[in-house]
Amino acid sequence: GAVVSQHPSRVICKSGTSVKIECRSLDFQATTMFWYRQFPKQSLMLMATSNEGSKATYEQGVEKDKFLINHASLTLSTLTVTSAHPEDSSFYICSARDPRGYTEAFFGQGTRLTVV
Amino acid sequence: AQTVTQSQPEMSVQEAETVTLSCTYDTSESDYYLFWYKQPPSRQMILVIRQEAYKQQNATENRFSVNFQKAAKSFSLKISDSQLGDAAMYFCAYRSAGAGNNRKLIWGLGTSLGVNP
Numbered sequence: 247g248a249v250v251s252q253h254p255s256r257v258i259c260k261s262g263t264s265v266k267i268e269c270r271s272l273d274f275q276a277t278t279m280f281w282y283r284q285f286p287k288q289s290l291m292l293m294a295t296s297n298e299g300s301k302a303t304y305e306q307g308v309e310k311d312k313f314l315i316n317h318a319s320l321t322l323s324t325l326t327v328t329s330a331h332p333e334d335s336s337f338y339i340c341s342a343r344d345p346r347g348y349t350e351a352f353f354g355q356g357t358r359l360t361v362v
Numbered sequence: 363a364q365t366v367t368q369s370q371p372e373m374s375v376q377e378a379e380t381v382t383l384s385c386t387y388d389t390s391e392s393d394y395y396l397f398w399y400k401q402p403p404s405r406q407m408i409l410v411i412r413q414e415a416y417k418q419q420n421a422t423e424n425r426f427s428v429n430f431q432k433a434a435k436s437f438s439l440k441i442s443d444s445q446l447g448d449a450a451m452y453f454c455a456y457r458s459a460g461a462g463n464n465r466k467l468i469w470g471l472g473t474s475l476g477v478n479p
Contacts, residue, residue, distance in 0.1 A: 277464075278464040284405075287451075287474070288471070288472070289453060289470065289471045289472050290407075290453070290467075290469050292466055292467075295464055295466060337405060339405075339407065341407070349412055349414070350395075350397055350409045350412055351457075351467060353406065353407035355405075355406050356406065
């Protein structure tokens, strides 16, 4: 199967600062990537769909200016949490589909963000 | 809009026994995909099994099999010979078929499976 790599796996930042999370497709080109947020013992909540070379599509209720998504190449999408607050602390996961005939999505390892 | 329902928040099974996790979904589409994903304590999402709606035959992957009932919109997962490593959150997910890689997954709330030694 395809490999999606997410970095960092853990990050702690101070309130008011910004933090960037990277999602890379290592062995395929991903025109679309998905960003999720997951609270403890809950399901995945789709935040946005990241499209290479164009603006991301955000789900209802997700603040575009707080969660900046950039998909500048076919192998890299980034999620920047701006002016982070403690309530932004969560587990963030990216995924992508490999267009080479796979039906399933492949997931990054996830990033645990703690804002102090 | 499509929905996915997992009615069992928690389940447990004895090691070496068999357990079935339930999943129902609602859709008006005729062509779609269904998935079971496993999320162990590491929180890495792992595909367990997939089913194409146009296939009548139930998918199987080693100890994992599904009971896909298209008319009833049911997609249960059976784990045979349960192992300690099967303990995890299990999510059922739906995706529309069709061209393009931007079709999003619709997720159930998950079932937490414990395996007792």
